[in-house]
Amino acid sequence: MSADRDAERRHDRKEDHVRLATMQWEPAQGDGPAARGNEFDDLDFVHHAMDAVALEPVDPATRMFNRDAAWPFYINGMTGGTAHTGRINQQLAIAARETGLAMGCGSVSIALDDPDAAPGFRIIRRENPDGLVMANIGVGRSADDARRAVDLLGADALQVHINAVQETVMPEGSPRFGDWLSGIEAIVAASPVPVLVKEVGFGLSPRTLHRLADVGVRFADVSGRGGTDFLRIENDRRPGGDYGYLTGFGQSAPACLLDAASLDADSRPTLFASGGVRNPLDVLKALALGAEAVGVAGAFLSTVVEVGAEGLIELIGSWQRHTRELMALLGAPDLEGLRGTDLLIRGRLGEYARLRGIDAGAYARRRES
Template sequence: MDRSQRKLDHIRHALATGMDQENIWDDVSFPPNSLPNISYGNTKLEVSLSPFTISSPILINAMTGGAEATTEVNQKLAILAREKGMAMAVGSQMAAIRDPSVLPSYQIVRKENPDGLIFANLGAEATVEQAQIALEMVEANAIQIHLNVMQELLMPEGDRDFRGYLENIKRIKQQLSVPVIVKEVGFGMSAETIKQLVEAEITIIDVGGRGGTNFAQVENRRHSLEMSMFEEWGFTTAESLLETRPWQGKGVSFLATGGVRNGLDVVKAIALGASAVGMAGAMLRLVQTKTMDECLRQVDHWHHQIRVAMTALGTASLAELRDAPVLITGRTAERATLRGWQLDHYARRQSHAKC
């Protein structure tokens, strides 16, 4: 099967399967603050993702490209990013590196959003030369290197040899002049993986946990040798954020992608240590089923939900959410405790926000 058809299959199955049925964020909640001493109008949504400052904490994360039919999807996503001040990542660009005829499906993003923050995207098998081509293709401000071992193993035509991935990441980091972001595609990250990336001097990591589009399920739908036992592989996004605790406040920024349904989920992710939050499946579904005006209103509504939660918690900035007390219960708490994370630390935090 050629890459263009695979890209279309991924979109079709992602829309058909929807988000993981496990509501991963429902294990995370906040104690009420009945005296927040803050005005809704003073809340600010800007986030710092060194070296970038972004006006929205929502990132349109990597989805597609590589087929003529995906050009319109990326065009709509780029317009949404431009109008609402969101960063955007394109889907894996290896298809265009191998087949230049599909270049327009990626280049449309920069055409529609000439001044926006755009991330290129390749797998960890990429060479430095390929990474440079991907950057130039979309005039990217940074590059995502994605990790998707389980998806590749379940993909009929997927990779089976993952040797040298960390060395490739190190070379790309050392030789490119833009920030390098390493991201998971939906199976989460452990502290052990994060440690290796930090030691490789990666300072922006997207933990990409289970809970959103389930790529194990997507790949299982693409062939007859179904292996459904792997559809719950890995960590959820909330569990993965707990794994980041040893590096919080130490010069590493974390992104959280996977299962984010609304503005309150964004706030929960940031309270657990994310600097910004990626949305992919929800964005894809939005631009495929709504008019552009409806899409723009939906993003406004998500931003409104974030500010409502911030006001109720008494936090004027998103950074202040990292001091807000947060309760972690259910299966998330059970699994985190087994991993050795002390969850009472989160529950007893004291917010020091002042307005």
């Protein structure tokens, strides 16, 4: 295949990803993430009517990559590499700058192979010169590629995404998984900035987190099932759509966070969470289960595509207000307080907890201790 044809196919794939991901989050999509339930709906906070605290001292600040972050949710990696997706990145970066959120980008691998795609990523730092920005590459890229990706964005951290399910279903996928762990180890050793390893929507198990920690990974995004479905996206791109039977594969973010609690905090990476986060209540549930910060992609992408940066700024401002107000309602003046709230684990998530030997009842009685 010629270099020009290969670049054209990568361009088309990026455009397909945005189009199909946005369609999943349209309100009219009866089976999309915004409409269907996910396992965040299997979590309920126990309401203690006299536990609410005053709003003024509530502080939702967290730590991201050992630096202070004013808000515990961020704009997760989505896209980039074409003129259209570059404009989306510009709008996302403006919203991040105006609201003080950290921001990740989509995979910059396309720009590492085709310099003409680089402006669609550089625009992020140009629009947001002082914000916390994360570059993004796929597992399987070299340590030198990792350094180039960081340099391209002037990034403060690097996301390395692992996507075995997506590569399996992707028409042009490369399911060569055997050297992924050693490749991650090399990237961590060579990267000039902290590395966060993330799934793309199918979850990280305790076994995986333990293996990542063994090769030096200090930050991991469990990125579970329930949000933008890359299995479905790639299957929709396949002639015949012959992998539809895999729908629902993997674990949700709440399931991964519950499972990760079985690992000693000193022997696993610091946990971030994403996948199916639709509103501030989902953010608080992930934080209450132990996430340090929560990534939001689909809900923000659909907004920025529809109404641009100004509309996304308004939406993020609403999420920020609601985050503080809900923390006050729950009697949690800070994130540590959230981790002591009582949580009811029901439905499919409760069944998962039972089968994995997780004491769901202990989460319902945390305030007692």
